Amino acid sequence: MVLGSGGSRGFCHIGVLQVLEENHIPIDFVSGCSMGAIVGGCYCAGVPLARLYELSCKITQRVVMDINISKKNFGLVKGRRAVNVIKPLIGDKTIEECSIPFRATATDICSGTLKVFDKGKLMDALRASMSIPVAFHAVETRKEILVDGGVMESVPIDCCKAMGADVIIAVDAMGGEPCANYHPTGLLDVLERSYLLMNWVNCRENLKKANVVIAPDQGNRSTFRFKDNEYSIACGRIAAQESLPRILEAISR
Secondary structure, X not given: OEEOOOHHHHHHHHHHHHHHHHOXXXXXXXXXXXXXXXXXXXXXXXXXXXXXXXXXXHOOHHHHOXXXXXXXXXXXXXXXXXXXXXXXXXXXXXXXXXXXXXXXXXXXXXXXXXXXEOOOEHXXXXXXXXXOOXXXXXXXXXXXXXXXXXXXXXXOHHHHHHHOOOOOEEEOOOOOOOOOOOOOOOHHHHHHHHHHHHHHHHHOOHHHHOOEEEOOOOOOOOOOOOOOHHHHHHHHHHHHHHHHHHHHHHHHO
16 A cells, blocks of 8 residues: 555545455555555554544644744644654564564765655654655654655655565555646645646656555645544445455466
8 A cells, every 4th residue: 555645635545445444455565655654654553443533623724733833844844743643653663573564765965865664663653754745844863854745746656666566555645647727816825736737747656666546536635734524434335335346456476
């Protein structure tokens, strides 16, 4: 399973995983980016999907927007409130302790390379992977400044292949090709539309590497507004159910 970035749209991953569980489809490896890393990391750490559904209700706009403007931290939002919601679910568990092998990705903006977290504290990996540039404080180490892995690869398929997966089910939370008739109503809309278009151009060739691509249709749902998260979960369920014949065919070969 490859779970892509997508901000609030990324809650669709919960719905996809629900359908796979209900149909007894085994998951051997998971790689995730940004919100995909959060959902995937918690799931691989043994957090039940029912708890992840509860988590989706707790991550609201107030939780996300803990504004702290700091030149040093390269971002507007601390991310501490989000961490405080996620960490009770996974504690100090390490990536090596996950019951399903898991990888998270982030981007090192100093070297311009993709960083793959394959060991160490799971929460540290998730915090780095979700650091949307400028929006969230970057994560700094002695040699790196880490931001959202989606800058380099929003759906980390190569990462999952490197783990040993031979059948790839990729979830594109951004919803595939952007609609052609879109009329922005403000600055945030222009920013979000630009991000969506850049993401699509950068990932459409990469998605061809997957055996099955699930791209939930979430309409014009904003990636930056954290409300009605249940809607994204429902969209994920619908898309996964529609993809079941292709998934079953792919894993039976």
